[in-house]
Amino acid sequence: MNVEAKLGIRTTEPIWRGRRFIWNKPDSWVPFLGSWLSPRFRADGMDRLRPGIYRNICWDDPKWSSILNESLRGDFDSYKQELADFLEHAIMRTFHGCRTDDAGIYFRGGLRLHDRNEMTAKLRMIIEKNAELHWMRDRVDEAVREVDNTVDEARLYVVADDAFLLQHAAHYLIYGSEWITAVLGSSGRRVLKNIGVPTLLEIDLPLSMSGPQTRMELAARMLNEWTRFTCNTPDWSAPIDFSFCLRVDIPASCIVGHSHPAKLRDPLNGRDLYHSPKTVCAYCD
Ligand SMILES: [Zn+2]
Numbered sequence: 001m002n003v004e005a006k007l008g009i010r011t012t013e014p015i016w017r018g019r020r021f022i023w024n025k026p027d028s029w030v031p032f033l034g035s036w037l038s039p040r041f042r043a044d045g046m047d048r049l050r051p052g053i054y055r056n057i058c059w060d061d062p063k064w065s066s067i068l069n070e071s072l073r074g075d076f077d078s079y080k081q082e083l084a085d086f087l088e089h090a091i092m093r094t095f096h097g098c099r100t101d102d103a104g105i106y107f108r109g110g111l112r113l114h115d116r117n118e119m120t121a122k123l124r125m126i127i128e129k130n131a132e133l134h135w136m137r138d139r140v141d142e143a144v145r146e147v148d149n150t151v152d153e154a155r156l157y158v159v160a161d162d163a164f165l166l167q168h169a170a171h172y173l174i175y176g177s178e179w180i181t182a183v184l185g186s187s188g189r190r191v192l193k194n195i196g197v198p199t200l201l202e203i204d205l206p207l208s209m210s211g212p213q214t215r216m217e218l219a220a221r222m223l224n225e226w227t228r229f230t231c232n233t234p235d236w237s238a239p240i241d242f243s244f245c246l247r248v249d250i251p252a253s254c255i256v257g258h259s260h261p262a263k264l265r266d267p268l269n270g271r272d273l274y275h276s277p278k279t280v281c282a283y284c285d
Pocket residue numbers: 103258259260280281282283284
């Protein structure tokens with residue numbers, strides 16, 4: 001008999017099936033995680049969790065796991081695994097930064113895996129269309145070899161926190177593809193800044209598209225943040241540096257919104273403030 005059966009806990013949890021949630025909108029998941037945890041608590045679990053004092057612990061301190069563990073009937077790791085399994089049925093708002101003239105291509109065709117042949121063709125087209133890059137025409141293969149980066153191939157990244165993306169990784173919006181930016185080098189950046197519009201895509205990601213290990217890590221972050229919320233009732237959501245590395249295309253039906261931030265901090269230029277000359281794309285019109 002498994003631990004849930006011994007504790008009389010149902011092992012099917014409709015609470016997570018099709019549930020949509022957004023990390024930095026705690027109302028969309030914190031109460032549901034609380035309901036899910038409730039039958040897994042010791043009788044005095046809430047008293048242990050909230051002894052009537054503010055816990056002066058940083059939001060990213062792993063101690064939150066041990067605090068929760070002391071309130072549970074089973075152990076933290078087994079519930080983390082169980083939650084990760086249920087999260088497979090949930091949908092999380094995620095974000096992707098890019099630079100495009102027309103966000104409609106994503107609403108029509110979805111977000112596709114990095115295809116190196118396609119990206120190389122795009123790279124050659126950018127060089128061809130911009131006279132100041134013509135000197136690179138005959139050394140594209142060499143520049144690609146020098147960058148020697150195949151880590152993005154057949155992969156696609158989305159993140160759980162738009163604020164964190166804009167704060168620390170806005171180069172995806174300022175320059176577009178990280179690989180093309182690297183191959184073109186510093187001389188290409190001025191050109192890339194004139195192609196398209198910085199774009200933040202919003203994606204409702206079925207977590208079934210992510211791997212079990214990623215869901216396990218997400219479950220741990222959710223349990224820790226839930227514990228922080230329940231103990232200290234903060235009025236702010238903790239930032240989360242969390243990426244999903246996908247190996248399948250995201251269908252168009254999952255793309256739910258887009259925006260064009262006007263001001264961004266450029267991590268490739270000493271975090272200088274970048275003002276976008278355009279904040280409207282063809283799809284906005
Ligand atoms: Zn637009």
